[in-house]
Amino acid sequence: MKKDVAIKVTNMTKWFKYYSDKANTMKERLVRGWKKNKNEVHTVLKSIDLEIKKGETVALIGVNGSGKSTLLKLMTKIIFPNKGRVTTYGKLTSLLELGAGFHPDFTGRENIYFNAAIFGLTKKEIDERLDKIIEFSELGEFIDSPVRTYSSGMYMRLAFAVAINVDADILLIDEILAVGDQHFQDKCFAKLEELAKSDMTIVIVSHSLDAVKRLCNRGIWIHEGEVRMDGECEKVIDEYIKECA
Amino acid sequence: MKVFKELYQYREFLFTNVKKDIRGKYKASFLGVLWSFINPLLQVTVYAIVFPYLMRGQTIPNYLLFIICGIIPWTWFTMSMMNGTTCITNNGNLIKKVYFPREILPISSVTSGCVNFLISCLIILLFAIFTGSGITWHIIFLPLIMIVQYIFSLALVFLTSAINVYIKDVEYMINFIINLLFYATPILYPASMFDGTKFAFIFKLNPFAYLVEAYRNIFYAHEIPGMKQLLGLLGVGLLILIVCYMLFKKLEKRFAEEI
Numbered sequence: 182m183k184k185d186v187a188i189k190v191t192n193m194t195k196w197f198k199y200y201s202d203k204a205n206t207m208k209e210r211l212v213r214g215w216k217k218n219k220n221e222v223h224t225v226l227k228s229i230d231l232e233i234k235k236g237e238t239v240a241l242i243g244v245n246g247s248g249k250s251t252l253l254k255l256m257t258k259i260i261f262p263n264k265g266r267v268t269t270y271g272k273l274t275s276l277l278e279l280g281a282g283f284h285p286d287f288t289g290r291e292n293i294y295f296n297a298a299i300f301g302l303t304k305k306e307i308d309e310r311l312d313k314i315i316e317f318s319e320l321g322e323f324i325d326s327p328v329r330t331y332s333s334g335m336y337m338r339l340a341f342a343v344a345i346n347v348d349a350d351i352l353l354i355d356e357i358l359a360v361g362d363q364h365f366q367d368k369c370f371a372k373l374e375e376l377a378k379s380d381m382t383i384v385i386v387s388h389s390l391d392a393v394k395r396l397c398n399r400g401i402w403i404h405e406g407e408v409r410m411d412g413e414c415e416k417v418i419d420e421y422i423k424e425c426a
Numbered sequence: 427m428k429v430f431k432e433l434y435q436y437r438e439f440l441f442t443n444v445k446k447d448i449r450g451k452y453k454a455s456f457l458g459v460l461w462s463f464i465n466p467l468l469q470v471t472v473y474a475i476v477f478p479y480l481m482r483g484q485t486i487p488n489y490l491l492f493i494i495c496g497i498i499p500w501t502w503f504t505m506s507m508m509n510g511t512t513c514i515t516n517n518g519n520l521i522k523k524v525y526f527p528r529e530i531l532p533i534s535s536v537t538s539g540c541v542n543f544l545i546s547c548l549i550i551l552l553f554a555i556f557t558g559s560g561i562t563w564h565i566i567f568l569p570l571i572m573i574v575q576y577i578f579s580l581a582l583v584f585l586t587s588a589i590n591v592y593i594k595d596v597e598y599m600i601n602f603i604i605n606l607l608f609y610a611t612p613i614l615y616p617a618s619m620f621d622g623t624k625f626a627f628i629f630k631l632n633p634f635a636y637l638v639e640a641y642r643n644i645f646y647a648h649e650i651p652g653m654k655q656l657l658g659l660l661g662v663g664l665l666i667l668i669v670c671y672m673l674f675k676k677l678e679k680r681f682a683e684e685i
Contacts, residue, residue, distance in 0.1 A: 197683065254682070257525045261679045278523035284446050286453040295446065298439040299524055307438065 186270060187351050187382035188256055190231040193265030195251060196224040225251045227406045228265065233384065233399075235271075235350075238377040240393040240414055241386045242421055243403040249386045252403065253277065253353050256384065271350030271382075274300050279360070280340035285329035289320055289339055292328050296343045310346045317372075318342035319365070334361050345372055351382045370396075390418050432527050439526060440534050447509065447538035462542050463549060466501045470494055477614050486616060488646070491557045494550055495642045496613030502543035503579055503634065504604055510535035510583030511590050511597050518685035528678045529671070532583040540576055550645050564644040567651050571640045574656060577663035578633055584670040588677040591684050611635055633659055 199221045225248045233239055241249040254260050255267050257275040282299045283292045293314055297307045315324050318339045328336065337360045360369055370392065377383055377396055387393045393400075393414070400417030402410040410417050433440070452458045474490050486492050513531040514521065521528070547568070554561050590596040611634045612619075620626050629635040636659055640651035 259522065259525055259682045273525070275523075275525060278519070281520050281524045282442075284450050286450060287446070294438070295442045298436070298442045299520065299526055301436050301439065301526065303435075303438045304441070 185235045186232055187235045187237070188231070188233040188270075188384070189266075189268045190229050190252075190256075191266045191268075193226060193229045193255070193262045193267055194224065195226040195248075195255060195260070195262050196222050199223055225406055226255075226262075229406075229408060231401070231408065231411075233382060235382055236380040237399055238383045238397045239385070239399045239401060240397040240418075241384060241401050241403060242388075242390070242393070242418065243409075244425070247403045248406045249403050250277075250355055253355055253384065253386050257353055269351060272301070273351040273353065274344070274347045274349035275353040275355075276344045277353070277355045279337055279344060283328055283336070283340070286327055288327055289318075289324040289331070290315075292339070293343055296340065297347065300344075300347045300349075302347065310348075314342045314346050317346065317368075334365075337361055338365055341369060345369070345376075349381070352376065352384070354383065354385045354387075356387050390422070394418055429527075429529075433530070433533075436527055436530055440530050440537070443530065443534035444538045444541060447534065448541060463546060466497055466546065467549065469501075470497050473497070473614055481615065484619065488557050488559055491550075491553050491559050491646055492616075492642070493614055494553050495645045496611070496638045498546045498550055499543065499575060499637065499641050500608065500611070500613055500634075501546065502539045503575065504608075505542065506536045506539040506579040506583055507586065507600055507604055509539070510579070511586040511600050513583070514587045514591050514681060515594070515597070515685060521685055522682050528681060529584070529674065532580065532587050532674070535587075536576060536580045536583055539579070540572065543572070554645055559646065560648075562648040564648050564650060567640070567644050570656060570660075571637060571644070571651065574633075574640075574659050574663055575637050577660070577667050578637075581663065581667040581670040584667070584674040588674045588681075591677065591681055607632070607634065611638055613638055633663070 229252070241252060243249050251260070253275070254277070255262055256269060257273065257277065258267075258269075259275075259277075280296065282295045284295060287295070290311075293311065294304075294307055297310070297314075302310075318324070318335075318341075320335060320339060323331065323335065324339075328339075331339070341360045354373075360366060373383075373396060383397075385393060385397065397414040400410075400412065400414035400421075401408060402417050402421050410420055448462075449459060452461045455461060457464065470490070470493055473493050477493070478485070478489060510532055513535045514528070517531055520526075551561055553559075586596055586600060610628050611632055612629060617626075617629045617635060617639065620629070636652075636655050640656060643649050643651040
């Protein structure tokens with residue numbers, strides 16, 4: 182293991198089985214006997230090799246269904262490869278969904294604890310970040326009202342404020358750059374830029390190419406489960422736009 | 427060892443989960459958390475009224491305390507199994523979107539039941555005092571009995587929660603199985619009632635028969651629980667726990683895809 186590698190993907194293949202008629206219930210299983218479900222295998226990622234270095238900010242781009250999000254999920258260890266390996270070095274946080282674990286009946290402040298705890302933070306670590314999170318969310322006095330009384334914008338702002346303050350070594354982001362009003366979006370973007378300049382490793386899946394272009398220094402274009410192009414972000418995006426147009 | 431390190435890292439998640447389970451469940455109701463104690467008490471009342479009629483003249487001294495010693499621990503088990511079996515499927519959203527050690531969910535189901543039980547022990551103690559039975563030093567064995575019950579419950583929850591992801595029928599079957607087990611455990615009646623009948627073997631095989639017996643030893647009969655059985659149970663429980671945990675780890679790989 183080289184010290185400067187953050188994420189290493191070696192010869193990794195992932196396929197999903199699609200059951201054309203899956204026996205979901207016990208009854209169906211019994212009626213049909215225990216024979217195998219008919220299924221079709223759909224290979225989403227085909228022997229991918231990637232190495233992402235510490236401190237890089239990487240954009241994963243590609244058309245819908247090309248396997249970008251699947252790759253991100255594999256890096257997060259939400260799903261596991263069928264072949265090959267995905268290894269990550271350091272504390273990893275993924276922002277695939279904002280507000281995971283929020284409970285509507287609890288206050289914003291309590292939900293900060295719930296949400297941050299899911300990312301593996303301890304009580305002490307959350308205490309230290311609490312003021313920063315509340316300030317970033319701009320919720321003010323509403324922080325002590327139950328989350329169910331929040332508007333959807335307030336909800337997202339709180340969720341993003343928690344997620345962005347987790348301080349991981351590796352941050353995986355899936356298409357969540359558009360949060361809240363213009364003012365808050367700018368703020369989030371500024372925060373991401375700040376993080377990108379630090380030695381945090383960031384991988385972003387996004388279709389907002391302009392934003393990504395400003396943020397990332399490396400682009401990886403995934404096409405039909407394979408790496409089509411890998412290099413400087415602007416070049417990759419330009420090629421991608423050419424192809425799509 | 428890596429498992430324990432990771433669980434320790436995520437301890438706050440475990441803690442908030444338990445808190446959410448206990449306080450969140452009844453948050454909207456008027457009586458709040460009290461409901462988790464009122465429910466078993468109401469249950470006890472019903473049994474205490476109805477069952478003496480069914481016992482065919484056999485009387486058990488201090489029957490009220492006798493069944494409370496069985497029902498309160500049983501409530502913990504039922505709660506753990508009900509919440510535990512669906513803990514993975516109900517948190518599908520989290521499983522699909524966030525990485526965390528999956529075993530936290532089953533562990534927190536059993537733990538919140540455990541916390542609930544600890545508070546409910548006050549009810550047992552109150553009844554022990556007011557029915558004139560009293561409290562003796564024997565309750566120092568409570569932690570040991572609880573550990574054994576915790577291990578068995580956790581093992582079962584690991585098993586059912588993981589299988590429930592693949593076969594959704596488990597959560598419906600579990601209802602019936604718990605009900606069946608309730609009557610196969612000497613909660614409402616003493617195990618001695620079946621001495622010499624062909625059903626006596628059930629109590630030999632049912633770990634909860636030993637557990638209820640042990641709870642009764644310390645709260646009701648004021649004697650030292652059978653240590654040989656308890657330690658034996660602990661050993662068997664740990665073994666089952668390890669097997670169920672390994673199965674859980676194997677099945678967890680495809681949780682996000684199957685939910």
